Amino acid sequence: MNIHEYQAKQVLKGYGAPVAEGVAIMSVGEAETAAKSLPGPLYVVKSQIHAGGRGKGKFKELSPDAKGGVRLAKSIEEVVAHATDMLGNTLVTKQTGPEGKQVNRLYIEDGADIERELYLSILVDRTVGQVAFVVSTEGGMDIEQVAHDTPEKIITVAIAPEKGVTAADVAKLNEALALSGDAAKDGESLFPILYKAFVEKDMALLEVNPLIVMKDGRLRVLDAKVSFDGNALFRHDDIKALRDESEEDSKEIEASKWDLAYVALDGNIGCMVNGAGLAMATMDIIKLYGAEPANFCDVGGGAGKEKVAAAFKIITADPAVKGILVNIFGGIMKCDVIAEGVIAAVKEVGLTVPLVVRLEGTNVELGKKIINESGLNVISADDLDDAAKKIVAAVQG
Numbered sequence: 001m002n003i004h005e006y007q008a009k010q011v012l013k014g015y016g017a018p019v020a021e022g023v024a025i026m027s028v029g030e031a032e033t034a035a036k037s038l039p040g041p042l043y044v045v046k047s048q049i050h051a052g053g054r055g056k057g058k059f060k061e062l063s064p065d066a067k068g069g070v071r072l073a074k075s076i077e078e079v080v081a082h083a084t085d086m087l088g089n090t091l092v093t094k095q096t097g098p099e100g101k102q103v104n105r106l107y108i109e110d111g112a113d114i115e116r117e118l119y120l121s122i123l124v125d126r127t128v129g130q131v132a133f134v135v136s137t138e139g140g141m142d143i144e145q146v147a148h149d150t151p152e153k154i155i156t157v158a159i160a161p162e163k164g165v166t167a168a169d170v171a172k173l174n175e176a177l178a179l180s181g182d183a184a185k186d187g188e189s190l191f192p193i194l195y196k197a198f199v200e201k202d203m204a205l206l207e208v209n210p211l212i213v214m215k216d217g218r219l220r221v222l223d224a225k226v227s228f229d230g231n232a233l234f235r236h237d238d239i240k241a242l243r244d245e246s247e248e249d250s251k252e253i254e255a256s257k258w259d260l261a262y263v264a265l266d267g268n269i270g271c272m273v274n275g276a277g278l279a280m281a282t283m284d285i286i287k288l289y290g291a292e293p294a295n296f297c298d299v300g301g302g303a304g305k306e307k308v309a310a311a312f313k314i315i316t317a318d319p320a321v322k323g324i325l326v327n328i329f330g331g332i333m334k335c336d337v338i339a340e341g342v343i344a345a346v347k348e349v350g351l352t353v354p355l356v357v358r359l360e361g362t363n364v365e366l367g368k369k370i371i372n373e374s375g376l377n378v379i380s381a382d383d384l385d386d387a388a389k390k391i392v393a394a395v396q397g
């Protein structure tokens with residue numbers, strides 16, 4: 001689950017991280033009061049969407065020369081003018097895709113005097129099986145370019161879980177970020193704070209880009225992008241309360257209600273599969289035969305008829321889906337239950353695109369019989385290869 005920058009900063013502030021003063025607003029009417037509550041004379045008006053690259057983003061409704069989604073303002077009037085420009089409009093960044101995201105919230109923040117922009121993130125590094133800091137002196141809006149052109153400027157420091165952030169780790173991080181004096185002292189307290197927040201709140205990613213050294217030599221968290229491990233949310237009611245469903249894919253929200261592992265993708269073949277491994281293999285084989293999956297969908301090992309029907313409805317509700325491949329191995333799950341779920345869903349929502357069903361495993365004969373006798377226009381397949389070829393042919397045909 002992702003949250004907005006201002007929420008992430010609130011969480012980090014709770015752990016003692018240095019963040020600027022700021023006020024989140026949802027209407028232009030609130031902009032003036034918000035700005036007046038800040039020290040000034042420099043303000044920053046920041047679009048709050050669940051995507052990065054806002055500074056370099058462009059608003060669809062504004063002229064291409066208009067400023068981006070993060071703007072400096074030197075007066076209260078300018079804050080109000082930027083807020084008027086941005087609220088309600090659609091911001092397109094490298095991370096939003098071409099359709100962009102509507103800006104419904106702004107964060108009005110105290111402007112900082114920036115000396116240097118650094119990059120810092122914390123993530124679970126699967127190659128070493130540890131939480132790791134990833135840092136670079138080359139922070140700011142071009143970090144992707146740095147990663148691509150000069151990867152040696154990006155340094156990873158893995159943290160031993162039984163020790164936490166040690167003095168040696170701090171020294172490594174300070175050196176990697178070329179911090180000295182007050183900034184290095186700030187680093188000494190900041191790195192363990194960020195690590196603690198990451199671990200305690202079950203974050204999946206904490207990205208501070210930029211972390212800045214200010215003209216006065218102190219560190220400040222200037223941007224914060226945080227996502228949480230969805231499987232751990234049950235123990236963080238405070239974090240759950242920060243969810244902004246308007247930022248999420250409506251199909252993914254519906255899927256999470258049913259406890260389905262569903263991720264929307266860009267292709268046109270909807271997939272309904274049980275088991276993450278089989279779902280991955282199904283997506284791979286669709287690609288092998290020259291098409292693209294519209295989603296990843298794992299209904300899980302023990303899904304009942306209702307869950308299968310819910311998954312089917314979510315997949316068919318996507319207008320990009322031009323064909324559906326149901327690929328189920330009935331282990332714990334029985335093929336006849338799957339068949340009944342699919343049929344129940346088709347009867348309810350109709351079927352306007354080709355459907356290929358490949359069943360294998362427990363009660364497979366019964367499952368096939370139910371599908372064949374349903375009167376539905378279903379193409380049955382014998383194995384995964386056959387199924388993939390058939391659905392790709394049906395969609396591209």
Ligand code: ADP
Nearest residue numbers: 044052053054055070110111112140209210223
């Ligand atoms: P994004 O990464 O989505 O583009 P950031 O929050 O990183 O958004 O802002 C982009 C740039 O705007 C930063 O790299 C920094 O140069 C500037 N900026 C952001 N917040 C402030 C602030 N409070 N004071 C001064 N400059 C800021």
Ligand code: MG
Nearest residue numbers: 140209210223
């Ligand atoms: Mg940033």
